[in-house]
Amino acid sequence: xxxxxxxxxxxxxxxxxxxxxxxxxxxxxxxxxxxxxxxxxxxxxxxxxxxxxxxxxxxxxxxxxxxxxxxxxxxxxxxxxxxxxxxxxxxxxxxxxxxxxxxxxxxxxxxxxxxxxxxxxxxxxxxxxxxxxxxxxxxxxxxxxxxxxxxxxxxxxxxxxxxxxxxxxxxxxxxxxxxxxxxxxxxxxxxxxxxxxxxxxxxxxxxxxxxxxxxxxxxxxxxxxxxxxxxxxxxxxxxxxxxxxxxxxxxxxxxxxxxxxxxxxxxxxxxxxxxxxxxxxxxxxxxxxxxxxxxxxxxxxxxxxxxxxxxxxxxxxxxxxxxxxxxxxxxxxxxxxxxxxxxxxxxxxxxxxxxxxxxxxxxxxxxxxxxxxxxxxxxxxxxxxxxxxx
Amino acid sequence: xxxxxxxxxxxxxxxxxxxxxxxxxxxxxxxxxxxxxxxxxxxxxxxxxxxxxxxxxxxxxxxxxxxxxxxxxxxxxxxxxxxxxxxxxxxxxxxxxxxxxxxxxxxxxxxxxxxxxxxxxx
Numbered sequence: 001x002x003x004x005x006x007x008x009x010x011x012x013x014x015x016x017x018x019x020x021x022x023x024x025x026x027x028x029x030x031x032x033x034x035x036x037x038x039x040x041x042x043x044x045x046x047x048x049x050x051x052x053x054x055x056x057x058x059x060x061x062x063x064x065x066x067x068x069x070x071x072x073x074x075x076x077x078x079x080x081x082x083x084x085x086x087x088x089x090x091x092x093x094x095x096x097x098x099x100x101x102x103x104x105x106x107x108x109x110x111x112x113x114x115x116x117x118x119x120x121x122x123x124x125x126x127x128x129x130x131x132x133x134x135x136x137x138x139x140x141x142x143x144x145x146x147x148x149x150x151x152x153x154x155x156x157x158x159x160x161x162x163x164x165x166x167x168x169x170x171x172x173x174x175x176x177x178x179x180x181x182x183x184x185x186x187x188x189x190x191x192x193x194x195x196x197x198x199x200x201x202x203x204x205x206x207x208x209x210x211x212x213x214x215x216x217x218x219x220x221x222x223x224x225x226x227x228x229x230x231x232x233x234x235x236x237x238x239x240x241x242x243x244x245x246x247x248x249x250x251x252x253x254x255x256x257x258x259x260x261x262x263x264x265x266x267x268x269x270x271x272x273x274x275x276x277x278x279x280x281x282x283x284x285x286x287x288x289x290x291x292x293x294x295x296x297x298x299x300x301x302x303x304x305x306x307x308x309x310x311x312x313x314x315x316x317x318x319x320x321x322x323x324x325x326x327x328x329x330x331x332x333x334x335x336x337x338x339x340x341x342x343x344x345x346x347x348x349x350x351x352x353x354x355x356x357x358x359x360x361x362x363x364x365x366x367x368x369x370x371x372x373x374x375x376x377x378x379x380x381x382x383x384x385x386x387x388x389x390x
Numbered sequence: 391x392x393x394x395x396x397x398x399x400x401x402x403x404x405x406x407x408x409x410x411x412x413x414x415x416x417x418x419x420x421x422x423x424x425x426x427x428x429x430x431x432x433x434x435x436x437x438x439x440x441x442x443x444x445x446x447x448x449x450x451x452x453x454x455x456x457x458x459x460x461x462x463x464x465x466x467x468x469x470x471x472x473x474x475x476x477x478x479x480x481x482x483x484x485x486x487x488x489x490x491x492x493x494x495x496x497x498x499x500x501x502x503x504x505x506x507x508x509x510x511x512x
Contacts, residue, residue, distance in 0.1 A: 313452050313453055314428075316401075316454050387449060387450055389449035389451060
């Protein structure tokens with residue numbers, strides 16, 4: 001019998017992804033009494049030694065996917081903690097060199113809130129406004145650089161509008177200026193090639209659960225040559241080279257590494273498929289009256305569509321599209337009931353920002369789900385327009 | 391946001407969306423709200439000389455409670471006598487639609503439009 005209220009189709013892969021069954025299977029070996037469950041820091045017995053070995057193997061596996069050295073990986077509880085450690089840790093360590101920092105208005109809250117904390121500590125922060133397409137104006141960045149600038153933080157892929165910043169060009173601009181370059185790569189890892197042997201990036205934050213791994217685990221890449229120093233933000237045991245104290249979680253770490261390895265192995269094919277699905281969805285809805293695509297049309301990650309519906313009230317839009325699990329803003333900001341600050345930075349009015357949704361497509365999205373989404377969006381938007389007197 | 395069954399039915403299957411020609415005899419019209427504030431709507435009714443309301447309809451830009459409230463009001467008006475109205479106030483709408491407190495102004499707007507259009511019909 002057909003359920004009267006079937007679950008909506010999942011279109012929120014940029015908020016979180018399901019754990020890939022292959023990842024889940026591997027993680028299970030590191031949890032139960034017959035598995036490798038021990039504390040990796042328990043060096044006095046075989047249980048702990050096996051756990052430590054598994055963690056180090058995972059570190060190697062993860063590092064390979066981004067062309068980094070294993071010793072450059074610091075495991076954290078997620079990208080938020082990695083961003084916090086990078087920004088707070090670098091700024092506090094290098095503050096004797098200067099107290100000026102640069103970021104963008106459209107960064108994730110994990111980055112913006114870290115900078116706000118630093119402002120309270122006496123640092124000065126320049127917040128760069130994006131161009132109307134969401135991309136950074138390199139010239140604007142160049143003009144903001146000062147002798148006392150010590151850190152620039154620009155995200156790789158924006159979590160709301162999916163635009164891809166040219167981090168190679170930004171890094172080149174900052175090279176040999178003594179400025180640390182931090183990149184939040186929570187939304188790009190596994191979707192865009194990341195080669196830290198070539199990219200001029202000093203610190204890069206990663207998340208597992210945006211990449212078909214488990215929640216509660218992330219990592220920070222910390223460049224060793226030239227060595228980037230950070231002031232630790234957590235204390236209690238000196239794990240992870242003293243940068244992040246706390247018992248390591250082997251099942252989470254193994255899950256993250258496996259997820260990243262799977263993503264890297266299938267990246268080209270998967271992104272081509274996801275891009276084709278996104279293009280199909282956009283082609284089917286782009287002629288709807290009052291619809292607008294937010295963010296650069298092509299310099300964006302394959303799975304992201306962020307669209308506004310002019311003249312459609314926000315709550316009615318969300319109810320009308322209840323057959324689709326979508327976001328109105330980023331999951332990390334959705335509790336605020338405020339219009340998206342990312343869309344507002346692009347110049348959208350409060351009203352239009354509220355009447356916007358993010359559809360994000362991923363590994364398990366099917367052709368049938370795209371067809372169903374297209375039908376729901378077209379039918380419901382036309383219906384709301386017929387009801388509207390505007 | 392969770393909505394009750396009545397809101398969902400009125401929102402997804404409205405039967406009173408439309409426009410009436412206000413220049414015709416017996417047709418009354420009320421325009422209420424402010425689009426920039428998120429609520430803007432027209433409410434129409436067409437009355438016979440006897441007072442029988444032949445048709446009630448609306449057009450609305452606003453939240454689901456606004457659309458559902460107008461749809462329900464139109465259902466109450468249509469087929470009744472204008473002399474029976476006004477008999478509905480915002481409190482009844484709030485209760486019927488299970489409206490959270492922050493949406494009470496929407497119920498007040500619907501009540502105002504309803505009273506205005508009924509007054510015009512008399």
